[in-house]
Amino acid sequence: MRILRAQNWLAAVLALWSLVACASLPTVDADRTKAQAAPAPVVKTANGTLPADKAKALLAKRWSKSTLDLKAQAALEDAATGVPLIAGNQVKLLFDGPATMAEMMKAIAGAKNNINFETYIFDQDELGDKFADLLMEKQRQGVTVNIIYDSVGTLTVPQQFFDRMKAAGIHLVAFNPVNPAKVRGNGWKVNNRDHRKMLIVDGKIGFAGGINISDTYSKSSPFRSKSRPKSEKDVGWRDTHVRIEGPAVQAMQWLFIQNWTGQDADDLREADYFPTPVIAGDKLVRILGSEPGGKFEIYKAMLLAIQEAKKSIHITCAYFVPDEQTLQALIDAAKRGVKVELVLPSVSDSGVVFHAGRAFYQRLLEAGVRIHELNLAVLHAKTVVIDGxxxxxxxxxxxxxxxxxNSEVNVIVLGDAFGKEMENAFREDLRNSKEVTLASWKDRGVVTRMKEWAAKWWDYWL
Structure with a gap:
């Protein structure tokens, strides 16, 4: 479900683009950021911003010396991203397609005023039709429905699929059209994609994560399954999503509106997009949205957490082709005694990305990083848990x-309760994975090595 899934000619366009210019990621230095950080992070609540002393108190739990100091880490992220923490949220982990789709459709069915939906892929298949039909029914009931879909992610989807929703009254925007004739005013930016997956219902319930709308999610993966599937055709993709209630949903709403207006789209129709926020739980959340040419908020937050890790770094990643700074941060963490473990794909919908990522295995394994490849299911989750x-x-x-x-969105949750759920999920993925050892990796065949070498030439554009 990446740009490589689209037609071959588009890949050729992007390859030619690489001859023109290559932007670069910023240097992230934890020590330098500490010098800029405030004594306490900014924490917002349903009733406004907390005073500094109360923000400190909220994060004043005496965490073990073997884990991140969350108060210090929160202040670091504040300085690096400029995005505040938001208190008073409920966050529910969702795994795989069927469970996530059931929760999303339940929320949509209960919508009273508005639905804002943003996705990279919206396929016209059995699941896509069912999802579209429900959205159209809510529009007919008087609920305002707005959709942003990526024009590359939906390149093979017939336009009639979206026209049918438009005819039902749904307001749609195709993000950065592939066809230059359809560009409205922000220039032809075919290489910049909207990779976000967000659903916001009535400004009160939000969903985010890795799951698109596609039949690849109509079946469950082996995750937490008591019986093992007989073959790959019986297996759905392995992914992770979250369902959020509380003040943090307003931050998701703002990201949607900013992306909508950034496309020079028509004004959003009147609706109650920002109802009075209420406390829904006890989770501290930071909603990070990044976009091309932006402030690299997600990149900075992840790197700072990796650089500051003291005990463990557990990463589950669908497409792992790290830049040199991220790669070195993982190696440095392993060398200072942090237990760094990765769950990566053993099968992928993108062979080039798969082999490009494997080109980094030897350096990681030699540094002590443990690598596990998920069996059977296509891995599409993008999660990190550090020090629990x-x-x-x-x-x-x-x-x-x-x-x-890409335009992306990540939800950061601070605290050991949610961290424990994430760690349990990581261990479950380990149970369904096979470890790649340094000895076995050095013994791989010549053909595999050649594929890695060839794929790595394109890692900047994958």
Whole structure:
């Protein structure tokens, strides 16, 4: 479900683009950021911004010396991203397609005023039709429905699919059209994609993560399954999403509106997009949205957490083609005694990305990083949990495309309760994975090595 899924000619266009210019990611230095950080992070609530002393008190739990100091880490992220923490949220982890789709459709069915939906892929298949039919029914009931879909992610979807929703009254925007004739005013930016997956219902319930609208999610993966599937055709993709209630949903709403207006789209129709926020739980959340030419908020937050990790770094990543700074941060963490473990794909919908990521295995394994490849299911999750207290779920892969060229959204959750759920999920993925050892990797065949070498030439654009 990446740009490589689109037609071959588009890949050729992007390849030619690489001859013109290559932007770069910023240097992230934890020590330098500490010098700029305030004594306490900014924490917003349903009733406004907390005073500094109360923000400190909220994060004043005496965490073990073997884990991140969350108060200090939160202040670091504040300084690096400029995005505040938001208190008073409920966050529910969702795994795989069927469970996530059931929760999303339940929320849509209960919508009273407005639905804002943003996705990279919206396929016309059995699941896509069912999702579209429900959205059209809510529009007919008087609920305002707005959709942003990526024009590359939906390149093979017939235009009639979207025209049918438009005829039902739904307001739609195709993000950065592939056809230059359809560009409205912000220039032809075919290399910049909207990779976000967000659903916001009535400004009160929000969903974000890695799951698109596609039949690849109509079946469950082996995750937490008591019976093992007989073959790959019986397996759905392995992914992770979150459902949020509370003040943080307003931050998601703002990201949607900013992306909408950034496309020079028609004004959003009148609706109650920002109802009075209420406290829904006890989770501290930071909603990070990144975009090409922006401030690299997600990249900075992830790197700072990796650089500050003291005990463990557990990453589950669908497309792992790290830039040199991220790669070195993982190696440095392993060398200072942090237990760094990665769950990566053993099968992928993008062979080039798959082999480009494997080109980094030897350096990581030699540094002590443990690598596990998920069996059977196509891995599409993008999650990180550090020291069991800093967690993120989102649409962002660990590759240059996500950090530099895509609009992405990640949810960061602070605290050991949510961290424990993330750690349990990571261990479950380990159970369904096979470890790649340094000895076995050095013994791989010549053909595999050649594929890695060839793919790595394109890692900037994957």
């Amino acid at each position: 207290v800093w967690s993120t779920v989102g649409s962002t892969n660990m590759d240059t495309r996500s950090f530099l060229h």
